Amino acid sequence: MDENRHTRFLYTRRAVLETATATAALCTGLPQVALGADTVDAETAPTPVTVELQVNGRRHVLKLDPRTTLLDALREHLALTGSKKGCDHGQCGACTVLLDGRRINSCLTLAVMHDGQQITTIEGLANGETLHPVQAAFLAHDGFQCGYCTAGQICSAVGMLNESRTGTPSYVTENLAVAQPELTNAEIRERMSGNICRCAAYPNIVAAIRQASGGPS
Amino acid sequence: MKAFTYDRADSVVRAAAVSARPGAKVIAGGTNLLDLMKLQVETPTQLVDINRLPLDKIEDTAEGGLRIGATVRNSDLAADHRVRERYGVLSRALVAGASAQLRNKATTGGNLLQRTRCSYFYDVTKPCNKRNPGSGCSALGGFNRMHAVLGAGDQCIAANPSDMAVALRALDANVETVNAEGMVRVIPIAEFHRLPGKTPEIDTTLKAGEIITAVTLPPPPPGVQIYRKVRDRASYAFALVSVAAIVERSAGGIRSARLAFGGLAPKPWRVPQAEEALAGASVDARTFDAVATAVLEGARGYGSNDFKIPLTRRTLHAVLTQAAQT
Numbered sequence: 001m002d003e004n005r006h007t008r009f010l011y012t013r014r015a016v017l018e019t020a021t022a023t024a025a026l027c028t029g030l031p032q033v034a035l036g037a038d039t040v041d042a043e044t045a046p047t048p049v050t051v052e053l054q055v056n057g058r059r060h061v062l063k064l065d066p067r068t069t070l071l072d073a074l075r076e077h078l079a080l081t082g083s084k085k086g087c088d089h090g091q092c093g094a095c096t097v098l099l100d101g102r103r104i105n106s107c108l109t110l111a112v113m114h115d116g117q118q119i120t121t122i123e124g125l126a127n128g129e130t131l132h133p134v135q136a137a138f139l140a141h142d143g144f145q146c147g148y149c150t151a152g153q154i155c156s157a158v159g160m161l162n163e164s165r166t167g168t169p170s171y172v173t174e175n176l177a178v179a180q181p182e183l184t185n186a187e188i189r190e191r192m193s194g195n196i197c198r199c200a201a202y203p204n205i206v207a208a209i210r211q212a213s214g215g216p217s
Numbered sequence: 218m219k220a221f222t223y224d225r226a227d228s229v230v231r232a233a234a235v236s237a238r239p240g241a242k243v244i245a246g247g248t249n250l251l252d253l254m255k256l257q258v259e260t261p262t263q264l265v266d267i268n269r270l271p272l273d274k275i276e277d278t279a280e281g282g283l284r285i286g287a288t289v290r291n292s293d294l295a296a297d298h299r300v301r302e303r304y305g306v307l308s309r310a311l312v313a314g315a316s317a318q319l320r321n322k323a324t325t326g327g328n329l330l331q332r333t334r335c336s337y338f339y340d341v342t343k344p345c346n347k348r349n350p351g352s353g354c355s356a357l358g359g360f361n362r363m364h365a366v367l368g369a370g371d372q373c374i375a376a377n378p379s380d381m382a383v384a385l386r387a388l389d390a391n392v393e394t395v396n397a398e399g400m401v402r403v404i405p406i407a408e409f410h411r412l413p414g415k416t417p418e419i420d421t422t423l424k425a426g427e428i429i430t431a432v433t434l435p436p437p438p439p440g441v442q443i444y445r446k447v448r449d450r451a452s453y454a455f456a457l458v459s460v461a462a463i464v465e466r467s468a469g470g471i472r473s474a475r476l477a478f479g480g481l482a483p484k485p486w487r488v489p490q491a492e493e494a495l496a497g498a499s500v501d502a503r504t505f506d507a508v509a510t511a512v513l514e515g516a517r518g519y520g521s522n523d524f525k526i527p528l529t530r531r532t533l534h535a536v537l538t539q540a541a542q543t
Contacts, residue, residue: 046220066223066264069251089252090319102292102321108248109322112223113266160317168296171312171452176301193452194316 051112055080056124066112071095073111074121082122082151086196093195096152096159097121103159105194122151125158134158134212143208145199153195157209160191164213183213219260226267229430234397235265237426243267245288246322248315249331257341258332258348272326272430275299281436284393287326287429291381292317294325303437306461309444310384316453326429329382329392329409332420333375333483334455336360346372347417354417362521363455366529367513368482373417374519377410377484378455384444385432386477386485387461393431394423402427410484420483438475440465441543445536446479447528456480458525458532464540470499471541478512481529488512500541502534509533 048063055078062077071088074080074097083106086094090108097106098120106119125132134157137143144150164183172190173181181187188206197205226232236243240262244250253259272286275297283299294300295311315323337343337355344353356364356374365376385406392404410421423429443462448454459479465472474495478486491511498504509530516526 046222049223066221067218088255090248090316093316093318096318099321103318104322105248105318108251108319110223110244110247110251110264113244113247113268156318159321163292163317166296168292169301169308169312170317171309173312176305176308190452191317194318 049112051115053078053111053114054116054118056120062111064111066110068111069107070097070099070109070111070114070119071106074106074119080121080123083155084148084151086149086152091196092149092152093156094149094152096156096195098155098159101159101162103156103163120155122155125154132158134161134209137208137212138205141204141208141211143201143205144197145201149195149197149199153192153197153205156192156195157205157212160188161209161213164191183210185210188213218254219257219262221261222263224263224265226265226270229267229270229272229395229428230397230399232265232267232270233395233426233428235263236428237397238263241265243428245324245327246290246319247327248319248323249327253332253339256339258339267428278433282434285325285432285434287431288324291315291320291323291325291328295320304384304388304434304442306387306442306444306463307381307384307434309442310380310446310459310461313444313446313456313459314380325381325432328379329385329429329432330421330423331379334378335364335375338375347375347413347420350416350418357519360521361519363457363480364519364522365482366516366518366522366525367478367486368412368484369519370413370417372415373413373483375413375417375483376480377420377482379485380444380446380456380459380479382406382410383459383477383479383485384461385434386487387463387475388434388437389475390435391433392429393433394427395430396424396427401430403433406432406485407487412483417483438463438465438473440473440475441540443536443540443543445532445539447532458529460532460536461485462536462540464495464537466500466541467497470497470504471495472497474540476508476512476533476536478529481516481525486512488514490514495537500537505534505537506530508537 049066051062051064053060074083084094086092088107090105095107096103100118134154167180169176170190172186188209242261244264244266272288274286276284278284291311295308301308337345338347343355346354354373364374390406392409394402440463446456446459456479461477463475474492491508494508494511
C-alpha cells in the first residue's frame, strides 16, 4: 500500500513539474485524499499499464492502475484539476471534457481506453491569454455562482455548439429533416441537460451560450 | 472498484473467446458498466475493450434497411441522415435517453445490454435477486415507483431502462451476434430481452462468449413514426412510460399500427392483440380505450407504481391522437 501510494505520488509530482499549467496550490503538495482520488485496494492492485494521452496538445506517458478513470488521470496524475469530480457517476457533468472534440463524462471512462486520443480540458481551451469565446461569454453573462460546475459547463457548451453546427438533433428538435436546427433557448437547455448547476445559474448560462453561438443575446 | 486486467481486442472472434472466460466482461462505451463497477454491483476480473474493432459503421442493406455496428455511438446513430429520414422513431428515442455526453459514449450494443436502474439492484447492502440470486426482491415491498407493471414476477419487478430498445422493438430490429467459433446468430429484438421468471439475474438471451456485432433494421414500415416519453423532469430522466408508435392511416381511420412500450416491463413491450384492434379501426376514443385495455392485459401495480397503469392509457391516447392528426 505504502509503496503503491509513493509511486503514485511520484507520478503526480513529476506531472506537476512537467505541466506548465500547474497551479500554485498544487505545488504545495496537497495530500491525495484532498483531491478525491478513487480508493485503491492495495492487496489486489494490478500491474500498471502504460497509457499515452494527448492532453491539450501535449503528450503524456503515464503508468496507471487500469482502474484509473480518465478524470482521475487528469486530476491526480497530470494535476489538471480544472475538470471537477461531482457525482463520479455521470449524472452531474462537472467532469465533462472533449475527447477528439466530442464532449464526454471523463468520470465514466477509463484512461487506458483512450491511449493515443486527443483530450481537451478547460485548461486547454484558451489561446494563450485570449479566452475561448465560450469562456469569455460566461464571464460577460456571469454564468456561474460557486463555479464548481463551470469547467464542465464550458467544455460541454463547446462540444454542444459543435454538435449543433454539424446538425445533431435533440429531443426538442421539431423537424428531424432539417439539417441544422435553429439553436433556440429551448434547444440550448435541452442540449445542456447533462450539466447540473446546483446554484441554478441556468438563465445566465443559457445567455452566455447564446452569445457564444453567435445568436442574439 | 475491484481490480481487473485490461485487454484491447484485436478481433471480434478473439474478443468473444476472451469474454467467455469466467469473470470477463466486454467494455464498449462503459457508461453503465463502469458506473456499476464503481458500486461493485459488477465485479469483472477482466475487461475486453472492443472500441477499436471495426464495428462502428452504419451501412445500407440489400433489402433496403440499415445495418448498425455494435459500437456506433448513440449520438451518431440519432444524427445519421438515413435514420432521421426513415427511422424517425429511433432517432427520437435515442435523443430522449441520457445526456449528450453519455450519448457520445454509449453504443448500440451497450444500450441493449444496459442493466436496470432499480435502486435496490444498485444498492449492494440490500437483497436483490437480479444482483444476488436467491437473496430476495426489496422492490416488491419497497420503493417501486419506477418499476414494472407488466411481465414482472415474484422474483423481480425491475423495468428495462432503454429508450432505444423500445424503438427497435417497434421497428422489428434484429440483433446480430458472433461467438468464439465465428458462428453468427440473428436474434429478433422481441426475443433478445427476457422476462425474469425464476432467473432474474439473466437479462437477455445472449449466451456466454457471444458478442453483439450489429443491429439490423428491416426497410421502414409505412406510416407516421412517433416516440413519446413521460418522465419526472423535462430532460435526462428515465421513462415512467414511453411509447414508440408507427401508425399507417387510411381514408377513414387507421390501416395498421405498431406500438411498443418502455418503462412498463422488464423488456420493451408489444401486444399483437392491441395492434390488431387498431388495424382498420376508426380514430375515436372508444378505439383507443379498447387498444389501451389490450395493452394493459394482466397489468398490476405494486403500490408506488400503480399510477403507471392509468398513465399508460392516457399516454397512448395522446400518441394515437397525435398520429391521427399528423
